[in-house]
Amino acid sequence: MRFLSITFLLFSITACDYTNQVSEELNQEPYYDLTGLVERQLAHLNSLRPSVEIMATINGQQEVETMQKDSADWVETLKLFSEASINRPVLQGSYQVKDSTDQNGLNIRIYRAQQPADVEIPYLAVYYQDTLQNVRKIETVFLEKNALYRTERRMEMQLSSSEQGPLLTKYQSSGTQKMIFRDSVHYRVEATLKYPS
Incomplete structure (x- = not known):
């Protein structure tokens, strides 16, 4: 458990209609709502209570464990993805948006920072089927640096698709952490969720 816990350290109209439309547009977030997706997944995880197999590798050492997470564990686990939300007022207008498709026919909406060195999230990609509500995969990069670490x-x-909507089936995180006066730590965490039948 100690080994795995280390890995967790490391988004002509009538006047009335026009007013409603403007109000809706003002309430819409400019980029994909990653925080909302995470909140919906937390609700599913709390009600469905899947088991999760986690394979963690730190500097070449690997450990595999199957566990049942409680709600606090899931909040801490998915916090990494919430932190990668780009729907912050300070980031408005910071991203170029491009749409394409992958080899499997999924639509992809890519948010790429215009000044990657100036933001913590230089890249976010949303893979979806038909509409953004039917998300199938999220890819993102998170960078953080200060005088003490990078x-x-x-x-x-x-x-995957489910009666409740998109349902988390796998997640992974990999990267490097470099603290001042210490060697770099390279890690990878891959997790597969198994829901009760």
Whole structure:
């Protein structure tokens, strides 16, 4: 458990209609709502209570463990993805948005920072089927640096279709953490969720 816990350290109209439309547009977030997705997944995880197999590798040492997480554990685990939300007022207008498709026919919306060195999240990609509500995969990069340390995380969530909507099935995080006066730590965490049948 200690080994795994280390890995967790490391988003002509009538006047009335026009007013409603403007109000809705003002309430819409400019980029993909990653925080909202995480909140919906936390609700599913709390009600469905899947087991999770975690394979963690730190500097070449690997450990595999299957566990049942409680709600506090899931909040801490998915906090990494919430922190990668780009829907912050300070980031408005910071990203170029591009749409494409992958080899499997999924649509991809890519948010790429215009000045990557100036933001913590230089890249976010949302893979979806038909509409952004039917998300199938999230890919993102998170960078953080200060006088004491530098962290780079590459993260991914995979989701499947369910009656409740998109449902988290896998997640992974890999990267490097370099603290002042210490060697770099390279890690990778891959987790697979298994829901009760």
